[in-house]
Amino acid sequence: MPVLRTDQTGFLLDGQPFRLLSGGLHYFRVHPEQWADRLHKARLMGLNTVETYVPWNLHQPRPDHFVLDGGLDLPRFVELAAAEGLHVLLRPGPYICAEWEGGGLPSWLLAEPDIRLRTRDPRFLAAVDDYFERLLTPLLPHLASNGGPVLAVQVENEYGAFGDDTAYMEHIADSLRRVGVDVPLFTCDQPVDLERGALPDVLATANFGSRSAEHLAELRAKRPEGPLMTSEFWIGWFDRWGARHVVRDPEEAARELDELLATGASVNFYMFHGGTNFGFTNGANDKHTYRPTITSYDYDSPLDEAGDPAAKFTAFRDVIAKYAPVPDEPVPAPGPKLAVPAVRLTESAGLLDDVAALAPGVDSMRPLTMEELEQDFGFVLYETVLPLVGPALLEVEQVRDRAQVFVDGQPVGVLERENHEHSLAFHAPRAGGRLQILVENQGRVNYGQGIHDRKGLLGKVLLDGSELVGWTSRPLPLATLEGIPFATTARTPVGPTLHRGTFEVTEPADTFLHLDGWTKGNAWVNGFALGRHWSRGPQKSLYVPAPVLRAGTNEVVVLELHAGHRAATVDFRETADLGPTEE
Known part of the structure; x- marks a missing residue:
């Protein structure tokens, strides 16, 4: 793989001028059997690079336990990107935001009552150093300097919106270097926070979603030399419970992209494909009022939650084609979808009654x-x-x-x-x-x-x-439902209850679980945690990836925290319902 360098005006790849055309694709928000499909579609839209955060909290759930396989097999994801002819931008944190639980910081750090996260607190820095060594040592062969696809690695994430301790940022950069990261490093911040989060001799990039020429001129004024790049070009947004589903007009977003690319800058779409906050992994915001994020991370992206091209896919590809070669292949058709109506959940277990089994x-x-x-x-x-x-x-x-x-x-x-x-x-x-x-x-x-x-x-x-x-x-934690004593009963459950039913599938395909009439809780299919449901919306359905299903008998379990359901039913439909929209 070629090595990325910078000169006074831009990027060089193997000595030749190069523009990063990248899109966000978080492996941890996509079923691993669907990674190759999403990466292929990134190339078809005209991208030459994909970007991913790394969730520390999933990879290191406990201080002495590190996970790098299955749905967290980051080396495999990177290898699949290379096989598709894509480069990779790696954003390992330690903090990632990403509307992800705790910004990716593991909860066990908070067992220390007075720990100060994202600071030079020795306990935090020691944990970060250990995390980087465990994560990045297996990834060193995948750096571009060693023939791999990883062109550059980010230092922290939008630190300027949190603090201004340059010594802390220098420690993070030094920790990456000590582990063996020898590809270019970069920081990203919103333009107003750029100086607070930047480092000398490290590429500074800006995050924004509009007024591209203005923000890039601001970046150039603060950084007279080097590449111009937005590490997060916001082409959609996330949703919170109790609000509307946020969308952005594709034509307006495409005009902003055209304005950005006309400056010669590099871009990373946030997001190319959002995916899903499966299980309990969604984050929250608290600006004087706590606001939790929904399960879907569709983000109104070029690829929707099920990986199908949306309107922005074509709109962006047409703009990219003005500035770079785009594969001469048709826009991929939507994948097959499955419908199984009126699945009865005939067994139940009271969460409070049977809690001792958990x-x-x-x-x-x-x-x-x-x-x-x-x-x-x-x-x-x-x-x-x-x-x-x-x-x-x-x-x-x-x-x-x-x-x-x-x-x-x-x-x-x-x-x-x-x-x-x-x-x-x-x-x-x-x-x-x-x-x-x-x-x-x-x-x-x-x-x-x-x-x-x-x-x-x-x-x-x-x-x-x-x-x-x-x-x-x-x-x-409900990480597993094993041991729960489900039973058929004529008694209407009172209080939080787990309901179970089965349904038949001839040929697995993507589908969406609809929970009309249910109030609040979580859902699982064949033990795979789909995420949270809540009648307050906006989201009214949960995405079920095709690899979760199997030919034959399948199981669905729904936790209902409030209403007493006796003959409860759910529907699997071919279409999602993310709620009424807000532009």
Whole structure:
């Protein structure tokens, strides 16, 4: 593979002028059996490069455990890109934002009560150095300097929006170099933050989605020499629960792209293909109000969530063709889709009733946070004994992020961080009754100072002004559904319930799980965690990748946190529903 260099005006590849035409494609948001398809379509749109973040929290779920296989086999993804004739831009963090859980920072860092993330806190830097060595050592053969496709590596991510400690950024760059990264390094920041996040002798790039010529002129004024590049050209946006699905007019986005390329600059689309926040991996924002991101990361990209070309694919390819060769091949047709209507979920298991089958409880004087329980995602069930009878006022110092409260198994209310709720009045039917609080991690904050986002019940829990002590904290990550005692019952479930059903498939294909009439929870197909569902929208369906299905009998499980479903049904349809749009 050729080696990337820079001169006074631009990039050189093997000594020849080169323009990066890149698109974001996060391997961890795409089923691994679909990587080759998405990479092929990137080349067909006219791209010569793909960019990916690296989620530290998935690769190193615990300090002594590192994962680099299966859906996290980054070396294989890079090899597939090379086989397609594509270069790679690697963005390993340690912080990635990406609307990803915690910005990619592993939750176990927050077990240290006073740790300062993205700073020169020695504990954080030691963890980063260890992560880089574990991740990048196997990737060194894939650097362009060793004949591989990885042309350049990013230092941190939009650090200028967080801090201005140049010594911290220098440590990150030095750590990459110590591991053996000898290809060009680069930083990326929004134009207003450029100087705060930049490093001497490291390529600075800008992130924006409009006014391309203006922002690139601003970049040139601050960096008189070297390539002009936007590492994130925002051609869509992400969605949050309770809002509308954000889209951007393809023609308007194409005009902005034309303006950008006319300057001679290089570009990385954010995103070329967004993919999906499978399982519990979505992030959240908290600018005085907590706002969790939805499961879909469609991002109104050139390839939609199912990998089919959308309107922007053709619009962008036509613009790219004005500046670079584009493969003389037709736009790929949409892939086959599957419909299986009215699948009945005939078996159920009460989450609170059968919780002992899922995880042991930990006894303590106060509720333990998820981080103290060594838990990344999912739920925690807190239990204690009520010391009184009659009217009672429950007060929780901090709910992270959504708490359902039960007394002797009956729901009495919900406390939501998003609504700044901290107190709840209820009636205790008897002294010695059981108080249960089911707390959901709806996504750790992925941007700004709020990344220090511990989950569960934080601080004191008061009942009529007196602190409740003597708790059992039970982690429910729901990483596997094995051991759950599903059964057919005539009784309508009360409270959070897992529902299971089966359906037949002749030939697997992509499909979308629709949950009309359901309220809130999560869903799995054949044990694969599809993500969260919530009737508040905008998203009304969950993407099911074809490789998750099999010919013959398939299983679907839906966790419903609220409504009692007796003869529950779901539909698998050929089309997605991401909700009403907002431009």
